Amino acid sequence: MADNVTPRVRVPRDATAGEVITIKTLISHPMESGQRKDGDGNPIPRSIINRFTCDFNGQNVIDVTLEPAISTNPYFEFQATVPESGAFTFTWYDDDGSVYEDTKEIAVS
Amino acid sequence: AAMLPFRASAAADEAINAFTGGAEVGEGGLTLTAPEIAENGNTVPIEVDAPGATAILVLAAGNPTPAVATFNFGPLAGAQMASTRIRLAGTQDVIAIAKMSDGSFVRASKEVKVTIGGCGG
Numbered sequence: 001m002a003d004n005v006t007p008r009v010r011v012p013r014d015a016t017a018g019e020v021i022t023i024k025t026l027i028s029h030p031m032e033s034g035q036r037k038d039g040d041g042n043p044i045p046r047s048i049i050n051r052f053t054c055d056f057n058g059q060n061v062i063d064v065t066l067e068p069a070i071s072t073n074p075y076f077e078f079q080a081t082v083p084e085s086g087a088f089t090f091t092w093y094d095d096d097g098s099v100y101e102d103t104k105e106i107a108v109s
Numbered sequence: 110a111a112m113l114p115f116r117a118s119a120a121a122d123e124a125i126n127a128f129t130g131g132a133e134v135g136e137g138g139l140t141l142t143a144p145e146i147a148e149n150g151n152t153v154p155i156e157v158d159a160p161g162a163t164a165i166l167v168l169a170a171g172n173p174t175p176a177v178a179t180f181n182f183g184p185l186a187g188a189q190m191a192s193t194r195i196r197l198a199g200t201q202d203v204i205a206i207a208k209m210s211d212g213s214f215v216r217a218s219k220e221v222k223v224t225i226g227g228c229g230g
């Protein structure tokens with residue numbers, strides 16, 4: 001089980017219509033790879049975030065499949081086109097069935 | 110410089126085939142940025158950039174399992190690029206394969222020398 005999973009997202013507050021903006025996301029998560037062993041030599045079961053998506057007003061920006069080789073506290077930086085004012089939705093899917101969400105509003109002038 | 114067990118690259122080839130459906134893979138149009146030397150294999154920054162791609166697969170051929178991530182770009186992607194941080198078990202080639210919008214595939218790879226491996230023991 002992953003405790004204290006906290007998403008952090010950086011999105012500009014405003015943009016011009018059609019502007020390409022940079023988004024940075026980080027979520028605190030151990031990303032237990034399934035390759036490690038505990039003190040007694042028993043394998044520690046895999047427990048990772050396996051998918052991350054970013055959408056804007058219901059349209060997809062990026063959809064990432066994560067494998068155990070993604071580092072602890074998965075970080076992504078990518079670019080989005082902003083056609084109008086609205087909200088970005090960020091969603092992380094955990095192996096244990098948990099879903100973590102964050103949203104960020106952006107104003108287009 | 111190749112000190113990788115044979116099965117590692119075979120597994121990587123398998124992952125590439127699963128992504129490309131066995132199609133021919135060309136070169137050019139895909140930039141993979143990674144450090145030449147990574148002191149800590151637990152968190153190695155990489156960036157992929159392939160203008161016009163619909164998806165980019167990233168593999169670490171020398172890891173216990175080669176798959177790292179697949180980036181699928183939607184209609185509102187401002188560019189077909191992404192950065193993340195990955196784990197590398199040791200010195201090896203990081204490989205990226207991009208699927209372009211015309212259905213063709215291109216690859217890029219970069220050797221990363223790892224001082225302390227990042228897959229735990």
